[in-house]
Amino acid sequence: AQSVAQPEDQVNVAEGNPLTVKCTYSVSGNPYLFWYVQYPNRGLQFLLKYITGDNLVKGSYGFEAEFNKSQTSFHLKKPSALVSDSALYFCAVRDMQTGKLIFGQGTTLQVKP
């Protein structure tokens, strides 16, 4: 069965420091991976995706993610965190049989000034 895991419920980082939000996946075949961000009482917004190609994917708002096939990971990163980056982040993998996205449980990112 295909699955995705976000091992941290919450990540705390100081403004200006680099941030990493972790995601690992389990799929058969080549994965299609996604990151979304959700601000309070809002819908999820697409940040970036990995389908194929370069392992380092750049997305919206200065975020990037690194696909690591050997570690089955797709961690979200940003070199310098902003207070406005504080939100709930979801990793997702596409189930290639059904076409549906399988979401992780989400990680709350708290950036403190």
Add this chain to the structure above:
Amino acid sequence: SQTIHQWPATLVQPVGSPLSLECTVEGTSNPNLYWYRQAAGRGLQLLFYSVGIGQISSEVPQNLSASRPQDRQFILSSKKLLLSDSGFYLCAWSPGSSGAGYTFGSGTRLTVV
């Protein structure tokens, strides 16, 4: 460009009352459509998805139902709401291509009192 509309934004309903939440997509045809529920600002629970008019798949047996009367319209309903139906409801769409992610609506905050 494609847009997704979801309404209402907030709703307070008494226990036992009916429910109808509507979601429409513009700028595309034959989208895959999804209803999610999010409890307590955390994980996403897929409730229903649809790959075409009149085609509804239910992921979780419950007090809710979904219908797709038109290609770009997806409705979430209940005949009698329960307290446990409270939550944040999200509609999403995706094209049929395997590399695409989801685009989410802005969500409906439902409180059953």
